[in-house]
Amino acid sequence: EMDTGAILTAHANADTAHIHDRMPVVIHPEDFARWLDCRTLEPRDVADLLRPAQPDFFEAIPVSDLVNNVANTGPEIQEKGVVKPEPEKVKRQKSGANDSQMNLF
Structure with a gap:
């Protein structure tokens, strides 16, 4: 048996x-009998x-990045983590862009 x-x-x-x-x-629980009645x-x-x-x-609880590695098996992987704010996205200029000239596209 398995x-x-x-x-x-x-x-x-x-x-x-x-x-x-x-x-x-x-x-x-009130649906168990129905669910199991095959x-x-x-x-x-x-x-x-x-x-x-x-x-x-459900309650979403942040955890540390330790959960991303199967080698980490200690109780510390279940400790509550800290949610870091997402970094602000920086709009990058194309290389060689020149602000003194207007773009065609």
């Missing part, structure tokens, strides 16, 4: 869309459960 698992995803709700375009599907229900009968979570269900 235990397996899967994470089903749906489109992200407004709370998580800034992080990723997908989010995990959440099957609520003897009498077809997949189309439970497809409505595959929807984004309601707002405020």
Whole structure:
């Protein structure tokens, strides 16, 4: 016997869309029996459960860049990180550009 698992995803709700375009599907306890009833229900009968979570269900917590390396396995990878502001984008001039002359394009 082998235990397996899967994470089903749906489109992200407004709370998580800034992080990723997908989010995990959440099957609520009151829907467990229906979700697991594969003897009498077809997949189309439970497809409505595959929807984004309601707002405020998940809490987004920033983590450090340590999570980006599989070699990092200590408890410090779960410590709360700091969100750094995005750097201001600098508009660069094309090399050789001359402000004294107008551009054609």
